């Protein structure tokens with residue numbers, strides 16, 4: 001099998017008879033889509049016929065077949081990969097922000113602890129006990 005048509009190294013190729021997609025029977029427009037040449041022929045009218053029909057498959061049929069098999073288009077895959085990469089970048093950024101917030105929280109706790117120590121140091125000294133007579 002090989003691929004030709006729009007976006008390939010071979011954008012145009014004369015189609016062998018009947019020049020249609022084996023699945024949908026439409027004539028693939030090579031300037032608009034990729035076309036698969038299966039490089040297989042069939043005999044129209046059965047084994048005794050001398051009329052050979054080339055089996056092509058057009059891009060829309062390939063996409064439908066791929067979707068039916070659970071495959072995704074390259075554009076969809078690329079978008080999902082970009083979304084995943086963006087989500088990973090967001091995750092790293094959030095992890096960094098969380099780390100900074102925890103550090104800041106530690107500083108607040110430290111500040112409270114320091115204030116508590118200062119308060120303890122500045123408390124008036126207990127009154128001396130006066131021995132009873």
Ligand SMILES: [Zn+2]
Nearest residue numbers: 021024058061
């Ligand atoms: Zn088709």
